Ligand code: FES
């Protein structure tokens with residue numbers, strides 16, 4: 089087997105061969121580890137003679153810890169000593185397999201193949217040593233950077249095997265054996281981030297830190313109304329500012345219908361010798377716009393429209409079953425409620441930015457992107473370049489949350505570099521980020537449920553309306569797409585005999601984008617809040633009520649998906665009950681709320697304790713349990729879950745982006761607020777230990793938080809919050 | 821030409837007085853550890869020390885640092901070193917982007933308070949946003965840095 093075929097065989101590649109080697113000018117990023125000297129058993133591992141191991145990480149690092157997790161999984165199977173390991177970031181290239189860092193799927197989809205990559209290196213090293221000693225391979229065992237001949241207790245250092253290992257044939261997949269869980273050295277243990285020293289010394293390189301000789305800095309004013317264009321502009325003031333070199337009008341770039349590209353909005357760009365001058369120049373532009381038809385968008389009145397729509401019959405979607413009307417008629421109690429949530433923006437701490445250098449029909453990019461292959465393809469498409477002439481280097485991402493999946497900022501940099509014939513860094517101001525982003529959809533949700541005389545749920549009507557992400561790629565996508573409904577709407581984990589799911593129309597007037605946990609933010613809030621209302625109506629304990637609603641142990645298998653297990657969901661609920669000491673005596677003004685959510689194939693339950701004093705909410709404690717199957721870096725999973733709790737708090741307390749006359753009303757962190765350290769509660773996280781397949785971690789912690797906070801507020805005060813954020817209720 | 825002294829080294833730069841230090845440090849001098857987050861003194865990502873006092877470099881003009889000693893995350897101080905160690909032990913960062921500013925603010929805190937309480941920490945660190953949500957670890961790490969320092973003494 090040829091080395092390059094190895095990836096294909098393990099189902100990682102989407103069909104590519106190794107393309108021309110454009111080794112990037114940046115030492116941190118890599119297209120190939122082959123150097124003619126080291127042992128490079130596959131695309132992901134390089135062992136040098138001094139024992140140093142370099143591992144290629146193909147997914148983008150945005151705080152979720154993938155560089156550490158992926159490398160440690162490979163090192164574990166390889167029996168590499170972690171102290172010898174460093175990582176390099178892969179450029180965007182199909183030969184590395186899918187690199188789209190999104191959907192909490194890196195570990196879920198890559199853990200197994202990456203472990204095999206490590207096992208492959210190990211087996212070759214064992215074979216090499218066996219050959220040297222002239223013994224059978226079965227007598228040799230790799231351990232902690234050495235191969236040991238068990239009988240004689242001789243040892244050979246990994247680095248000393250490099251020359252010989254290069255000559256050994258690549259083993260077949262069936263020769264590889266993976267470790268037993270009990271033998272793991274790194275998987276399931278606690279590892280510090282492999283970048284920790286760089287983080288604490290300012291050496292970590294994010295997109296915004298990319299620097300090239302002669303690089304220009306650019307800032308762009310984009311139309312405040314989505315898809316508006318420049319009518320005319322006066323740049324005389326801008327041009328007189330220190331450092332400003334050029335002003336460039338940018339026409340919008342729009343992909344064709346159905347293409348999964350993002351293009352760019354267009355506007356007027358100021359190119360300068362430094363970021364500040366570019367910003368100043370931008371602020372001194374005088375631009376007249378052709379506002380698009382989106383100018384009529386008023387998000388608050390549109391929310392009223394959505395509420396009206398969900399309070400009327402809408403389009404029924406599967407898997408509706410039974411007869412809800414009959415259930416409602418026969419029910420002992422009927423409960424109804426409507427919830428709404430506003431648009432949200434990602435606001436990663438590092439704003440969107442990119443460096444591009446376009447020259448001689450070639451383009452190289454350094455940028456914080458979640459999906460470098462799609463960026464590469466998009467550049468090739470819009471600038472009519474051969475794919476192999478486009479290199480996308482992935483820097484660290486200073487947070488992303490879905491924003492950096494949509495690389496309009498890279499396209500802007502490429503256009504400008506082509507125009508000014510120099511490397512250009514495009515920097516979005518925070519105002520740009522808040523006002524010209526891709527927004528999480530605003531939503532309305534209506535529920536009607538019935539309880540029989542035992543307080544058991546007999547009927548469930550769920551009607552939701554929110555603009556779909558599909559509208560980015562296909563105009564007139566006015567209904568929620570199947571993949572969005574699959575995030576908590578039509579896959580309820582509850583056993584109810586009569587269910588009807590409906591979807592009402594919702595047009596989009598801004599660019600709708602996915603944000604950490606996506607539509608689960610909406611369903612997580614609606615479903616859990618309504619279940620809480622039903623639980624209260626039943627008079628039962630909230631956790632007992634939910635356990636009963638999840639119903640008997642069952643497994644649901646769907647093609648291409650992980651099996652859903654109701655037992656695992658009940659288990660996280662029982663565990664959080666214990667962890668939070670649910671039902672304990674609470675001080676005056678305190679309340680506890682619970683929520684659970686199944687997303688990205690992981691099971692999460694959270695309990696929140698709040699205090700409400702003089703109508704002001706303080707989140708005191710958050711307890712979350714996650715069952716994500718086999719996990720790689722325990723401390724990292726905990727860190728992600730803590731972060732998800734804070735992220736969910738931002739949604740509950742402050743999260744609101746609103747549009748008037750088509751333009752976003754918020755502009756920076758003073759009016760689009762984030763949870764700060766003063767708000768931060770005590771957070772306790774526990775992870776379920778089991779032998780199940782690995783599932784998502786980055787996102788599943790978010791959906792239960794906002795709703796658990798509101799359920800806790802109800803518990804403390806009797807006041808039901810059906811519209812977020814709490815800021816609008818004067819409660820923060 | 822102006823002279824800025826940063827982390828004990830002097831740099832000659834030719835920029836207007838009114839240029840914010842953040843951009844002089846990042847784009848002109850080329851020290852990129854100090855981060856841009858908001859540009860309006862709302863997030864703390866750009867925090868630096870001027871003569872030991874924590875300031876937001878996005879909202880501080882170059883002229884205000886002339887003749888003074890600037891410390892950025894690339895620099896060092898006894899408390900910064902304890903904090904670094906504690907940050908590493910507790911594995912504080914996620915994306916890491918805000919952490920330069922967090923560490924600088926925490927240094928200023930420890931420089932002014934020997935054993936800060938949670939309330940002191942919250943008060944001093946409230947200007948530093950971490951979108952990844954590492955706050956509980958930041959609190960823990962500051963307490964740990966105090967411990968490390970006391971072990972040393
Ligand atoms: S960039 Fe200076 S405080 Fe945000």
Ligand code: FES
Pocket residue numbers: 151437486487913914915916917918919949950951952953954
């Ligand atoms: S670690 Fe990402 S913003 Fe703080």
